[in-house]
Amino acid sequence: MVVYYVYILEVVAKNGRIMYYTGYTNNLYRRWHEHRNGTGAKFCRGKKHIELKYFESYQNRKEAMRRELEIKSFSRQQKKELIKSITIDTN
Helix, strand or coil: CEEEEEEEEEECCCCCCEEEEEEEEECCHHHHHHHHHCCCCCCHHCCEEEEEEEEEECCHHHHHHHHHHHCCCCCHHHHHHHHHCCCCCCC
């Protein structure tokens, strides 16, 4: 069975500005590394720092896509609160 993930990356631009990128995938590890290596979304290319901050798992793509759109509509503060609700150790 394929599992889909909705994730939030914290992206730090060269000028130090912190932004959040939300996406979905069926292979979280591969996708995170694509973003970090500059082969993911254009939004993440050339950024100083990219860190996986949050993820959720879903049993089907439709649910993951729906949740991705929902999170993308969140304010910056709502995204921060969602991230605070869970801690991920990526080291």
